[in-house]
Amino acid sequence: MEKSKQIVPINRSASPAWRALALLLLLFPAAGCSRDPPEERLRDTLVRMQQALEERAPARFMEYVAADFVGNDGVDRDALQQAVRAQVLANQRIGLVLGPAEVEMRQGSATVRFSALATGSGGRWLPERGGSWDVTTGWREEGGDWRLHYARWERR
Template sequence: MKNVIREPESTRARLWRTCLLLVLSLHLAGCARPTPEQQLRDQFAALQRAVEQRRPADAMEGVAEDFSGPAGMDRAALHNLLRAQLLARDSVGVTTGRLDVSLQADTATVRFDALLTGAGRGRWLPDSAQSYRVITGWRREDDEWRLHYAEWQTGP
């Protein structure tokens, strides 16, 4: 066997190796899949954004085909309600309190308080604001969270 004497690693080589490890670590961290709760929170935020940006069709993408709401409301009725409210107002704002998320395998319940504001001719929303207590049910369909149930009541 031949004895190999290694010279101390140069500063430049150490810097290069450190940068390479850092880039690799960042790449692997970027590939990490979000947790189910984070995916649900992201879907919730996308739905909220779509409403505020007056895009009812985009908001409905996150709603399950068999959605059910108050007084027998189905998905079509929710879509019509959303469109009517957006057409009746120049702007709509949705401010939510803390989301209380409870996960159970491929289903979840999200409870929160919401303040809806609108400017324009009032119907469902007053021209100023109305607060609601909301309970929503979600389930995973094709690796996406879908809203399948909602109930709300006016809050204090």
């Protein structure tokens, strides 16, 4: 059961500092309700996916991939998940450097283009494997979260 809120009258003879504090306290809950702009949330999702790969957490990476994902040559969500797992198993260390992201926002969807440099190693100091790609991705908002539903990558 929700507790009832009491409205406390502000004493008009109170000092200006107290009135300012009371005004801030009244406005504070409204500030907590605001959401980040869609592009900022999308960029944050990209960072979280990159971190998941580098931390070898394929399940966390896949949280951002839509059920109907489609990639190059008909790669679906299951095939992408298996590819990510295979990279985690094959590499003790995974490095991923993304170039600047070019974001095109639309109502409820977006396209993001970037370059990616991926490296993998068996735990040694220097990467043993690597590759560079140009990537185009398609995104849509689902329940306030961004989900990757399309990706196309081309080796550089």
